[in-house]
Amino acid sequence: MILIQVTKSGSESPTGLIRRFSKRVQESGVIRKAKSLRYNQRKLSEYKRKVAALKRLDNRQKTEKLKKLGKLKDAPRKRF
Structure with missing residues (x-):
């Protein structure tokens, strides 16, 4: 499981923090992997x-x- 952490830097707004987090999640491919395994059966x-x-x-x-x-x-x- 991939853990993605983003810390607030200086005077960064909460929306900017969320934007940066969602970008990191997108780049890591966690969502794509989860969707591909959704209906997977052994x-x-x-x-x-x-x-x-x-x-x-x-x-x-x-x-x-x-x-x-x-x-x-x-x-x-x-x-x-």
Whole structure:
């Protein structure tokens, strides 16, 4: 984590201090980095990926079986 400190120098106005601080924050890239990591998700472990794939296969097989038995109607494809 990057800490940015700005101290008031002499007769500097508060708005000037805020302007200088925001400029330093902009230059450091803290905000850009935080925005890029905002929706970042960790990669799933290999085990969890395998479990999810097996669940997908199982669900697909169940729906195929229900379609063959006539208990599940074919859903029309959505057109966008």
